[in-house]
Amino acid sequence: MSIINATNIHRRFGEGELEAHILKGIDFSAEAGEFVAIMGKSGAGKSTLMYQLSVLDDPSEGEIIIDNVDVLKLSEHERTRFRLNTLGYIFQNYALVPDLTAEENVFLPLLMRGRDWKEAKEIARAMIDEVGLNDKYTNLPAELSGGEQQRVSVARAMAGKPKILFADEPTANLDSVHSAQIIDLITEFNKKLNQTIVMVTHEREYAMGCDRIIHMEDGVIIDIEKLR
Amino acid sequence: MRSLRIGFLLGMRQIQRASLWTNILIVFVMALTFLNLIAVSGVLVGLITGAERAVRAESLGDIIITERDDQNNILETESIIRQIKTYPEIETYAVRYIGAGRLEANYKERRDLSGERDIAQVTVTGIDPIQEDTMSHLSDNMLEGEYLDPNEEGYILIGYYYLQEASDKFGDIFDSLSNIKPGVTVRMTVGDISKEFIVKGIVQSKVDEVSLNTYITEKEFRRLFGRIDRNADRITIRVADNVSEDSVKATLIESGLGQYAKIQTFEEGKPKFITDIKNTMNLLGTFIGSIGIIVASITIFIIIFINALSRRSQIGILKGIGIERKAIEIAYVLQAAFYALAGSACGALLTYGFLLGYFERNPIKFPFSDGILVAPPDETFLRFLVLFAVTLIAGFLPAWMIVRQNTLNSILGRK
Incomplete structure (x- = not known):
């Protein structure tokens, strides 16, 4: 059964002659536990598609059902709650809060979910251990390397055990060694927690562990490659 | 949360x-x-x-006793004073006799009798110099000359604002006298009675009631103003440290002094302005x-x-x-x-x-x-x-x- 079901998604920016039609009627679905990669050249619309699917942006047209919820009908507050409880994110630029330590970055969404301080801290530390940073709990993001920051970002995304994880070019700013580590972590969590993962990437090498690769070009899906 | x-x-x-x-x-x-x-x-x-x-410090004190609205002076002043002396809560007090007079200077040097006389309408306060000094430290305000001696007669203290030099500074809003300094003779006239005084000192304070005043001993005041009943115009009281003015006032009223005079705390008696x-x-x-x-x-x-x-x-x-x-x-x-x-x-x-x-x-x-x-x-x-x-x-x-x-x-x- 599809956990993500998006139909006829259009996204336009600007108006009149300046209008840019980025997504041109995309249909997308993902099964629970599926690992899907979205690939394409720059400007193909892959990140824009991911923003629509991850409830960070509103399509100009179309319908998106996630986990049986018509997300476009949710209020701003309900969307925030939905993102908190159902979705996880890994951003290209790590997107950690610079003022918070590694463990605070990880337990922040857990506190928002209502976990108590001690419990949230324990879970956060366990997650940081899992991504191999057990000596960096109290380090600030600025005190971590790019690879380490992205691992904290993975830990934060996974700590709440979201049903769906969205990863927007998670290896874009990392060297090959760290990139491989991050992809391994994501793949491991996908298997262990049976999470649905939607990952945007440029590099085919890192998409090879996925179940499916969706190829985009100029705002449309041009090919769907099934790997498993 | x-x-x-x-x-x-x-x-x-x-x-x-x-x-x-x-x-x-x-x-x-x-x-x-x-x-x-x-x-x-x-x-x-x-x-x-x-x-x-x-x-409060130099004039009115913590409690002010004045005449009742229907009287000219504080009735039974002496018995009030006797009673005041018995209260340990009262640290000190001063009795004042207040009147208005005409003070003239430079009359001896005046040659042109048709010319303008050097006269000022002044407030005159009769005090017991020692008692007053204990209460308001008036002697601390001496600008020139010396403070009154209770054993001497014929001396006067003049407030600085009555001096020509002060009057010039204040735009001539008060009557003033020229060439006033300790040792000069001035003449005080109250009604038909006149008396000469030697200026013993000049008093100056930021409290107008001090600088715009003249002080003589109470004995001379009573004689000059014909106040034979010894009823004063104001009794100011300083209460002891950590004693509430309100409680002292209440005590004074309870003891029946209210029938002779108006008793107010400083807060009640201070000028509204x-x-x-x-x-x-x-x-x-x-x-x-x-x-x-x-x-x-x-x-x-x-x-x-x-x-x-x-x-x-x-x-x-x-x-x-x-x-x-x-x-x-x-x-x-x-x-x-x-x-x-x-x-x-x-x-x-x-x-x-x-x-x-x-x-x-x-x-x-x-x-x-x-x-x-x-x-x-x-x-x-x-x-x-x-x-x-x-x-x-x-x-x-x-x-x-x-x-x-x-x-x-x-x-x-x-x-």
């Missing part, structure tokens, strides 16, 4: 990780605002409070302080706005990962609250730890009073609450403006 918890964490960490100098600068600005709010009105009110204190000026000064200080509040709120607004704007992407990410808007707004309001609290605490410390004591020891010398700094804790707290509330709003608004922007646009830094 969750939002509060997260807002608290985010806010605290932002303050913690902010540059120390930035924090110090903002707290300094808030401390100055607090001082502006407290000290400006405090000094303005302090001018009047200084004058009020001087009037003092309270009126004080209120006006307070209002003026509040107005000036309000401008300070507006400036501070704009400062906080700009600081928080720049802070939130520079963290716009971070705010977007926080919203993206599910942190509620309210929590993010609380974080910024908390920062504003911290700056307001820290600034006010520094300001309060400076005010109560240093400025109050400093101005008490070194009052600001004004022509009409020695100004002190007045900052009653309850009023200070009220002003702090206003400053705090305004700062919170100034912190909330920019955060609200930034946080309500589109989440994705914030994350990507798009307009």
Whole structure:
């Protein structure tokens, strides 16, 4: 059964002659536990598609059902709650809060979910251990390397055990060694927690562990490659 | 509750990780605002409070006994004094006889009898010099010459404002006499009776009632004014330390003295204009302080706005990962609250730890009073609450403006 079901998604920016039609009627679905990669050249619309699917942006047209919820009908507050409880994110630029330590970055969404301080801290530390940073709990993001920051970002995304994880070019700013580590972590969590993962990437090498690769070009899906 | 918890964490960490100098600068600005709010009105009110204190110390005392509205003098003055002496709560007192007379100077040197005479209409106060000095320390106000001796007769003390030189400074609003200095002879006329006095000294004080007065001994006053009944016009009382004026007043009334005279505490008996000026000064200080509040709120607004704007992407990410808007707004309001609290605490410390004591020891010398700094804790707290509330709003608004922007646009830094 599809956990993500998006139909006829259009996204336009600007108006009149300046209008840019980025997504041109995309249909997308993902099964629970599926690992899907979205690939394409720059400007193909892959990140824009991911923003629509991850409830960070509103399509100009179309319908998106996630986990049986018509997300476009949710209020701003309900969307925030939905993102908190159902979705996880890994951003290209790590997107950690610079003022918070590694463990605070990880337990922040857990506190928002209502976990108590001690419990949230324990879970956060366990997650940081899992991504191999057990000596960096109290380090600030600025005190971590790019690879380490992205691992904290993975830990934060996974700590709440979201049903769906969205990863927007998670290896874009990392060297090959760290990139491989991050992809391994994501793949491991996908298997262990049976999470649905939607990952945007440029590099085919890192998409090879996925179940499916969706190829985009100029705002449309041009090919769907099934790997498993 | 969750939002509060997260807002608290985010806010605290932002303050913690902010540059120390930035924090110090903002707290300094808030401390100055607090001082502006407290000290400006405090000094303005302090001018009047200084004058009020001087009037209490040098003239009216803590309790004032005057004639009843239907009488000309205090009835049974001597029995009142006898009773007053029995109360240990009363530290000291002074009996005053007050009248109006005409004082003439330079009449001996006057050659042209058709010319203008050097005359001043003056207030004359008859005192027991020792008793009066114990009560009001009148001898401390001697500008020139010497204080009255109770065993001598024919001497007078003249208030500085009756001197020509003072009159020139004050725009000639009082009657004045020229060439007055200790040793010269003046003539006092009351009704048909005239008596010559030698000027023993000139008294000057910031209390008008002292500088605009003449003092002779009570014996001579009674003779000059024909007051054979010994009924005085005013008895001023200084109560002992830590004794309430109200309780002493109540005791005096309970003992039946109310039937002979009007008994008032200083607060009741002080001239109403003092309270009126004080209120006006307070209002003026509040107005000036309000401008300070507006400036501070704009400062906080700009600081928080720049802070939130520079963290716009971070705010977007926080919203993206599910942190509620309210929590993010609380974080910024908390920062504003911290700056307001820290600034006010520094300001309060400076005010109560240093400025109050400093101005008490070194009052600001004004022509009409020695100004002190007045900052009653309850009023200070009220002003702090206003400053705090305004700062919170100034912190909330920019955060609200930034946080309500589109989440994705914030994350990507798009307009």
